[in-house]
Amino acid sequence: MKERLLELQTEALAKVEEASTLKDLQDIRVAYLGKKGPITEVLRGMGKLSKEERPVIGELANKVREAIASELDNKKEHLEAIELEKKLEAETIDVTLPGRPVQVGGPHLLTSIVEEIEDLFIGMGFEVREGPEVETDYYNFEALNLPKDHPARDMQDSFYITEELLMRTHTSPVQARTMGEYQGSQPVKMICPGKVYRRDTDDATHSHQFTQVEGLYVDKDVRMSDLKGVLNRFAKQLFGEEREIRLRPSFFPFTEPSVEMDISCKVCHGHGCSVCKGTGWIEILGGGMVHPRVLEMAGYDSNEYSGFAFGMGPERIAMLKYGVDDIRHFYTNDVRFLTQYHKAK
Amino acid sequence: MFVSLNWLKNYIDIENISTEDLAERITKTGIEVEGIEYIAEQSTNVVVGYVKKCEQHPNADKLNLCQVDVGDEELQIICGAPNIAQGQKVAVAKPGAVLPGNFKIKKAKLRGVESNGMICSLQELGIEEKFVPKDVAEGIFVFPNDAEVGADALQLLNLDDAIIELGLTPNRSDALSMLGVAYEVAAILDVPIRFPEENVKTAEEQAVDYVSVKVEDSDANPYYGAFVVKDIEIGPSPLWMRNYLIAAGIRPINNVVDITNYVLLEYGQPLHAFDFDKFGSKEIVVRRAQQDEKIQTLDDQERTLSSEHLVITNGQEPTAIAGVMGGAESEVSEQTTTVLLEAAYFDPKVVRIGSKDHGLRSESSIRFEKGVDPNRVKSAGMRACQLLSQYANGTVLSGVAEFDELDKEEKTVEFSSSRINARLGTAISNDEMADILRKLNINYKLNGDTFTVHVPTRRQDITIFEDMLEEIARIYGYDNLPYTLPQGASQAGGLTDLQQLKRDIKQYFESAGLMESITYSLTSQARSQLLVSPEVKEKAVTPVALSMPMSEEHSTLRLSMLPELLDSLAYNTARKQSNLAYYELGTIFLSEQEQVTKQPEEKLRAAGALTGDWITHPWQQEKRQVDFYLVKGILQGLFETLNVTAEYKQTKIDGMHPGRTAQILVGGTSIGFLGQVHPKLQKDFDLKDTYVFDLDLDYLFEIHKNEPSFAKIPRYPSVSRDIALVVEEAVHAGDVQATIQQAGGELVKDVQVFDVYQGEHLEDGKKSIAFNLLYLDPERTLKDEEVEESYQAILYAVKDAHDAELRG
Known part of the structure; x- marks a missing residue:
């Protein structure tokens, strides 16, 4: 019997070795290990054996079973792996075909610039204020020290609706409104972005509608050096740490002294090149110390309070920062323009 | 203002600084230099030549063969200018x-004869045609007889000059004169100023013997001075004066006119x-x-006047519009022998009105409009008399016939150095401030640390402390101001909730x-x-419309962003960019008044316009065009974000497709619409099917309430049921859905349409709508009977309300 069992083992293992499909293995399992299989048959004849032989043969029979079962399992695992491999091979795709596109939008370049400026000043403790685009003559001009016959009104020809109402020519009226609201009761730290309008014929450098961001800081003992410090921080953050600023005297009716701020040219770092027209500097914004009459008109005592104000054009900043060559691009909404600025920075 | 540096050198020494450095310093100190022009930067080797002989070219009628002495040699030159003649001194x-x-x-041969150089016109030497005096405009330039043969012609013609262009801000009209610029540059370089000669020997005869002055409106004309110069010989003005005028952009005419222009530029008067x-x-x-009074002005135009205008008259008729332009009748001509010279102060406003009404902005009116220096009016007249005597051989009568109520007093401004330093963030000493005032030629008294400044009348822009602050700061140098950050209590900046929401x-x-x-x-009225x-x-x-639009295209304030958005789509599709999905956040302008008197209400809205394909890369999926439900889906997502429930109602709007437009309501209030643009309007814009939306964001922001809190995640399973209903085609799915929601009761947490079918197996005129219902009780497991009960209630309700049958 012992020989028979060992014979069966050799025979079964040979068959397992030969098997090439899972079904072959299943057949072998049924044939050798099933209830009607030869090993069971051998065991059934155990009754004829002596008391001493029985456990020996029993143990051997179990060993044979285990050896066959174990080999079957090994082989099965092996065949399964091959089969999976085949299946996956068949599933191969062309990874170079394009992905299913997701429709993505994005902000307008001007909005990006304005929000960048907003965030910059918010970081310095400023609040963001808005105001009406149709303004009264009072807030647009008079409250900013531009009385009715002031020659500087020539500087910004306006779209009037009635004698007293017009499309605002700058966002400065928001400063007057904010100060007027507080009536000298508290400091003001604000910027006001928005659309403004002037009587200009649209061309590469002029637009009858454009954007402005103005800032105002009024408190006790505000110094002109503070204006310089704040603008310097702003310019470095917006344009890069390596850029320098300089202030030049200028004139605006609502500030005294008034300044224009230049930044050093990105291309030549102040040495002079064609981008900066040889000067080494590029004009960015205007500003100055708030004119005492503007403070007084809004209810601030100009002996106690002082402040600075500044204003800039996001279009100009965008044009300088990205080299946009025509201001009309901001308003024609050419998709080939808009999408250029949708990428993460 | 164009400033000839050669001219400026007459008043101050600027030899020790390069033109570029000077320009840079002027810019940094207060007046922007907008450009530097070197008139004849590249010219060389042009000298004064004497035409010894001038004969006709043997082979050409219109050419002359000249022998020209240029000092060190004699050149044979062929010249075609009609005014060339023997004995002239010319530029070679x-x-x-x-x-x-x-x-x-180069040396050349012209019609067989050698020519060794060129005799030049002013244009050929680089002077703009419009500044060339008329007598030499058609030919070569002829030097006065005293020009030295062989001398550098470029220097004689001032072509070695550099002209700097100053961009003057409205406050710095003091620099509208060479003297004003001299003061400015003197302050920058700390150099003394040389003043022009005003003294002249006068005749015994008195100006008042010749003329009297009467001013009826002393507010409009507080000073009028009339000088008289007789025995004038009209002729060309000296070469140097012509050169300077040309450099400043004024065409020389004759000595009298040139002298008045020269003094205008020199004194700003x-x-x-x-x-x-x-x-x-x-x-x-x-x-x-008087109303409708007429005057023929120098430019031979007849001008009609009104009481807004100030005129100079001879007692009867106007002879000039004050400060704007003289009359043709009394114009100086070749025959003039006695000149009546006006030096006056006219009120800036009056001149501004006169110049504006007649469209005449001249070098004179520009200066009067800004306000001239009261203390330079009369001296400018004297300077002109001095020049008329010297360069027009005139005899100046003594004195001046004048009317004088002009305030010529210097105003005072007081400031303490500590206040200046507190405002600038500096520590400038009293000595330094005093030095700055000295450089500016401003007189002051110092008492303790208080300066009392006598503001020179040439600086009309300085009236208050802050003006002096600016003067001190700019001469001290903006570059020298420190960088500081404000010391005030810091506050947290930030966006408001609404700004963040936007x-x-x-x-x-x-x-x-x-x-x-x-x-x-x-936008346009039509749009x-x-x-x-x-x-x-x-x-x-x-x-709301503009009172004076620049064009009809931009004449009216928008009530919707959509027409201009459609225009943007059209702009793109015309450039073969046809798949577009745009939105805009912006303001519209609402006025309930027929005649606007108060500011219109400005409403923040969100609008969008979409056209073309939404899914454009079709290798794996079908191309899909933008449609109503895509846009509606986007809006639904928005409302979900804002936590508001919107209803949609079929509606008709001008310019929209009548069957594909929905009004959007929240809590019964209209907040906008969406739908397809009317095919006719699409055609007007040359657009394919285009879908738009327009929403009242102000209202949405107002009602938007979203205070996120925690809701327990349900522990019990939900039950899903589908229901397909057959209804008449005209029945709106939204209505059926509402009925289901209502009839289903509290357990129904969500109802979604998942299929709409029409066609085979259905009666004509009918459609099937399939809904998916979600039942849930967060507190317990639902029983089948409860769900079934609700299901039956729904079937009953939809049958009753919409005649809906369960699809078999």
């Missing part, structure tokens, strides 16, 4: 010379010369013009696949009527 470009435009002069013999009387009366909305639209665009707020949302139309009586 020698062989090897270079003229503007990099034009090189406009003068006017009348021909005394043609003045028409011996009295000057300055008065307001950004969130933008971000939502962008992540939903829309691109932000920005259009013009001003302002299009695509106006019902709730806007109800309020806006008429769109």
